[in-house]
Amino acid sequence: MNTSRIAFNNLKKNFSFYTLYLCSVSFVITIFFTFTSFSMNEIILQKISTDGRVELMCHSISIFLMVFVIFYMFYSNRFFLRRRTKELGIYTLLGYRKFTVLFLLTIENIIICGGAFVIGLIFGAVLHKGIIYGIIDLLKLSIDGSSIPLFNVNAITKTAVFILFVVLVLTISNGKFLIQTSLMDMVRFDKSAEKKMNFRKFPAFMGLFMIALGYVIAIDILRGPKSLWIKVGFSPIGMLTMILVVLGTFLFITSFLPYVMQISKKNKKAFYTEDKIITTPNFIYRIRSNSRTLIMLTLLSAATLTISNVMSLTLYYPIAAVSRIAPSELEFRIEDASQVDKVKKLIQQYTSKEDNVSYIQTDLYKVTSKGKQLPIEYGIGTAKGDADNEKLLRKKGFECMSFNNYKALLQAQGREGAIKQLSRLRDNEAILVKYQPNSDATNEVGKVYPLIVHNNTISLTVKNTTLNNPISFANSVGTLIVKDDVYDVIKSSNLPKTSILSINGTGIKNNEDLYHKIDKLLKGSPYLQGHSHRINDLFWTNSSTFLLIGFLVVLFFIATGSILYFNNVSAISDSKEDYEILRKMGYTDNIIRKIIRKQVATFFCVPFLLGLLDSLFATLVYKVGLMQNLLGNSFAQYVPVVISLSITAGIYLLYYFLTIHTCSKNVLGK
Amino acid sequence: MKTVLDVKEVTKTYPKAESPSLNKVSFCMSAGEFIGIMGASGSGKTTLLNVLSTIDTPTSGDILINGIHLKDLNDSKAADFRRDNLGFIFQEYFLLDSLTILENISVPLTIMKYSPQRIESMVRSLAERFGIATQLDKYPTELSGGQRQRASAARAIVKQPSILFADEPTGALDSNSATELLKTLKEVNEDLHTTILMVTHDAYAASFANRILIFKDGCILKELIKSDSRHNFYESIVEEISKLDTQRRQQNEH
Numbered sequence: 001m002n003t004s005r006i007a008f009n010n011l012k013k014n015f016s017f018y019t020l021y022l023c024s025v026s027f028v029i030t031i032f033f034t035f036t037s038f039s040m041n042e043i044i045l046q047k048i049s050t051d052g053r054v055e056l057m058c059h060s061i062s063i064f065l066m067v068f069v070i071f072y073m074f075y076s077n078r079f080f081l082r083r084r085t086k087e088l089g090i091y092t093l094l095g096y097r098k099f100t101v102l103f104l105l106t107i108e109n110i111i112i113c114g115g116a117f118v119i120g121l122i123f124g125a126v127l128h129k130g131i132i133y134g135i136i137d138l139l140k141l142s143i144d145g146s147s148i149p150l151f152n153v154n155a156i157t158k159t160a161v162f163i164l165f166v167v168l169v170l171t172i173s174n175g176k177f178l179i180q181t182s183l184m185d186m187v188r189f190d191k192s193a194e195k196k197m198n199f200r201k202f203p204a205f206m207g208l209f210m211i212a213l214g215y216v217i218a219i220d221i222l223r224g225p226k227s228l229w230i231k232v233g234f235s236p237i238g239m240l241t242m243i244l245v246v247l248g249t250f251l252f253i254t255s256f257l258p259y260v261m262q263i264s265k266k267n268k269k270a271f272y273t274e275d276k277i278i279t280t281p282n283f284i285y286r287i288r289s290n291s292r293t294l295i296m297l298t299l300l301s302a303a304t305l306t307i308s309n310v311m312s313l314t315l316y317y318p319i320a321a322v323s324r325i326a327p328s329e330l331e332f333r334i335e336d337a338s339q340v341d342k343v344k345k346l347i348q349q350y351t352s353k354e355d356n357v358s359y360i361q362t363d364l365y366k367v368t369s370k371g372k373q374l375p376i377e378y379g380i381g382t383a384k385g386d387a388d389n390e391k392l393l394r395k396k397g398f399e400c401m402s403f404n405n406y407k408a409l410l411q412a413q414g415r416e417g418a419i420k421q422l423s424r425l426r427d428n429e430a431i432l433v434k435y436q437p438n439s440d441a442t443n444e445v446g447k448v449y450p451l452i453v454h455n456n457t458i459s460l461t462v463k464n465t466t467l468n469n470p471i472s473f474a475n476s477v478g479t480l481i482v483k484d485d486v487y488d489v490i491k492s493s494n495l496p497k498t499s500i501l502s503i504n505g506t507g508i509k510n511n512e513d514l515y516h517k518i519d520k521l522l523k524g525s526p527y528l529q530g531h532s533h534r535i536n537d538l539f540w541t542n543s544s545t546f547l548l549i550g551f552l553v554v555l556f557f558i559a560t561g562s563i564l565y566f567n568n569v570s571a572i573s574d575s576k577e578d579y580e581i582l583r584k585m586g587y588t589d590n591i592i593r594k595i596i597r598k599q600v601a602t603f604f605c606v607p608f609l610l611g612l613l614d615s616l617f618a619t620l621v622y623k624v625g626l627m628q629n630l631l632g633n634s635f636a637q638y639v640p641v642v643i644s645l646s647i648t649a650g651i652y653l654l655y656y657f658l659t660i661h662t663c664s665k666n667v668l669g670k
Numbered sequence: 671m672k673t674v675l676d677v678k679e680v681t682k683t684y685p686k687a688e689s690p691s692l693n694k695v696s697f698c699m700s701a702g703e704f705i706g707i708m709g710a711s712g713s714g715k716t717t718l719l720n721v722l723s724t725i726d727t728p729t730s731g732d733i734l735i736n737g738i739h740l741k742d743l744n745d746s747k748a749a750d751f752r753r754d755n756l757g758f759i760f761q762e763y764f765l766l767d768s769l770t771i772l773e774n775i776s777v778p779l780t781i782m783k784y785s786p787q788r789i790e791s792m793v794r795s796l797a798e799r800f801g802i803a804t805q806l807d808k809y810p811t812e813l814s815g816g817q818r819q820r821a822s823a824a825r826a827i828v829k830q831p832s833i834l835f836a837d838e839p840t841g842a843l844d845s846n847s848a849t850e851l852l853k854t855l856k857e858v859n860e861d862l863h864t865t866i867l868m869v870t871h872d873a874y875a876a877s878f879a880n881r882i883l884i885f886k887d888g889c890i891l892k893e894l895i896k897s898d899s900r901h902n903f904y905e906s907i908v909e910e911i912s913k914l915d916t917q918r919r920q921q922n923e924h
Contacts, residue, residue: 268786277780285768581764586753588746
């Protein structure tokens with residue numbers, strides 16, 4: 001029998017075991033090919049990229065993807081090689097040269113990668129086409145989807161060359177392994193027992209301490225300006241936290257977990273049960289050989305979850321913040337009285353009476369104050385560097401609005417929750433609209449601001465602060481809501497006035513055409529703000545980033561899940577004889593299934609839970625330290641994070657059940 | 671003496687096999703007996719052990735252990751039955767490598783839900799008898815073959831099974847370790863009245879039993895009963911085996 005025949009027969013013989021490997025590699029190649037087709041699709045890129053940002057991202061992510069695919073294939077290949085070392089040793093004993101064995105392994109890899117390539121091309125092409133149609137629909141691009149070919153020849157070539165490169169890497173890796181492993185080691189490979197563990201208290205608790213310290217430093221960011229992150233600097237503290245968590249994770253997995261398990265054996269009542277007496281020692285026994293994999297998976301999980309959390313937060317945050325940046329469907333500063341009628345006429349062309357379009361004009365009066373401790377909003381945006389839109393510098397002062405006007409605007413914007421929170425104001429009270437919550441968690445409630453109104457002073461006490469601004473920040477910052485009587489006094493004092501027209505109603509929602517006509521009418525005024533327009537704009541800008549990061553995250557989960565799957569299936573299959581003994585001793589199939597579930601669950605939980613914790617603290621640091629806080633603690637901004645974590649948990653669960661199914665089938669034969 | 675095992679006309683035929691692996695085998699075993707099963711490869715020894723231990727089911731016939739018909743047991747009842755009544759020793763020890771010797775021997779008692787104190791005291795006293803008391807905290811890979819097999823025997827005996835099945839227990843041991851183990855099994859048989867059914871191809875190991883059933887082509891060919899010293903019993907086993915070998919050689923020559 002020639003070498004190619006042996007390779008083919010090997011794959012055929014171990015078909016069930018190799019099937020998942022082939023599936024996972026095909027999946028990985030599908031994602032790679034889809035991504036490559038997307039990044040090489042000039043028609044789409046021309047439409048969605050205006051500043052070369054998408055191309056740059058494609059390029060960076062492409063490198064990440066390649067590294068990931070090589071890492072995954074390298075790991076899987078090593079895994080299968082370990083399982084087959086004895087078999088390869090027997091070939092060598094029978095007279096096969098190591099070069100011939102290497103040739104055999106290479107042929108097998110070519111068959112698997114070739115199969116995965118074909119499957120990946122078919123599914124990848126279909127997936128790519130689906131994504132293209134999705135983007136065209138989402139961004140309303142003027143492209144005929146059917147004009148984009150199903151198969152991109154350049155993408156096929158790039159994928160084929162990349163796969164050949166992967167096969168080359170695997171061949172070199174296999175060659176190195178065969179050269180470094182003596183015949184004796186190969187034949188006796190599966191006889192080598194795990195080394196006995198030393199249970200040392202110091203490294204065990206050091207691991208726990210380092211992780212905890214890393215988390216405490218992360219939480220320290222909540223102290224605002226007093227935190228180490230601000231006092232010492234973001235980079236050194238970030239680096240210190242990362243080193244603590246990485247080293248802590250290493251010690252936690254290699255020392256703390258086995259130590260705790262060993263200690264748990266002292267609770268004899270809990271230990272001497274039919275499942276624990278098997279699962280606890282098994283965990284300790286396996287942790288040494290699997291600790292490197294677990295550490296790697298934990299850190300990868302942490303990194304990927306953090307990336308997906310941060311990306312979803314960064315990309316979704318502006319969308320969630322639109323309720324503050326542009327609270328009305330349309331809003332503009334009236335710079336010329338005739339603008340109002342012209343805009344109304346324009347809107348009438350697009351709406352009917354049933355659309356209930358409301359027009360509310362707000363006159364804001366700029367009032368200065370002599371107070372010593374004025375809120376940050378009083379002066380925000382008055383100098384370069386402290387506002388989002390530096391082209392629109394404002395003068396210092398409070399911008400006063402009447403309570404009834406405020407309420408009417410909230411009503412028109414449909415913010416019933418905010419209206420419910422309102423309570424009547426007294427003459428000397430006001431509500432301060434915050435730009436964002438103070439970083440030191442203080443607020444201005446109870447503070448008294450003496451307003452200078454026509455050579456007189458009106459002292460107002462802040463009754464409440466709110467994040468429910470009724471006017472966009474382009475048109476008002478430092479808004480102070482005062483009682484109508486007080487407003488009338490201010491109004492009669494000849495103070496600088498700004499008039500804003502807020503337009504709301506279902507009939508004008510999502511109408512880009514109308515927005516552009518108003519924009520043209522107002523000659524591109526920077527004071528024109530549109531709620532739907534802003535959201536559409538953000539979708540346009542960010543959807544490609546979402547998609548590209550999505551490729552990376554999906555690929556990672558496939559790789560992690562598959563590694564956990566192979567690892568567990570292999571460990572359980574290697575212990576098949578042990579389970580057979582347990583059955584002979586009287587263990588029922590149900591208890592054996594329970595033992596398998598527990599063993600697999602431990603190995604799935606460690607990387608997922610530790611990675612999840614790491615990512616939550618890292619996301620917290622990012623959110624508090626590096627992001628604006630326009631939304632305060634509103635839950636809405638975290639929705640994508642929750643979704644991304646749920647998807648991750650779902651994928652892990654899917655792999656967990658698949659692993660349990662395969663392991664139970666292997667052990668119990670049903 | 672109470673009958674522990676009653677095998678009645680048991681036949682086992684595997685699909686696609688030309689002849690049955692067991693052909694109408696019948697014998698009884700009393701409490702406290704030590705029976706050796708001998709025979710050449712393919713004579714049906716392992717099949718017999720599998721059907722007696724509820725791992726496999728016979729094609730026909732009936733097996734009763736402590737008056738219970740094995741054919742009436744479904745999967746989970748069979749598991750409970752093995753837990754409560756049977757012990758096993760294997761040629762390859764089959765200790766669980768991830769468990770210490772103490773934990774290995776404790777496993778059968780944990781399924782029987784004994785208290786931790788009782789488990790530890792039973793394990794320690796048996797370990798003394800088997801000469802492995804100082805090895806209890808070690809892992810199987812740290813022990814010699816003989817010590818491992820003694821641990822395996824202790825694990826089988828600790829729950830005081832109705833029958834202890836030993837499948838070539840000395841097959842992987844050197845002669846000293848094998849003798850040590852067999853002496854211990856004999857002691858257990860005599861002192862604790864443990865009923866032992868041992869499959870072996872070794873006449874020396876078989877001489878420790880009280881009765882030998884020699885199998886050929888799935889049938890009991892001969893029954894030897896120990897009447898006086900172990901040495902004489904050994905001689906008679908060797909004589910019987912060489913007769914069989916001669917017969918086989920003659921058959922092959924024809």
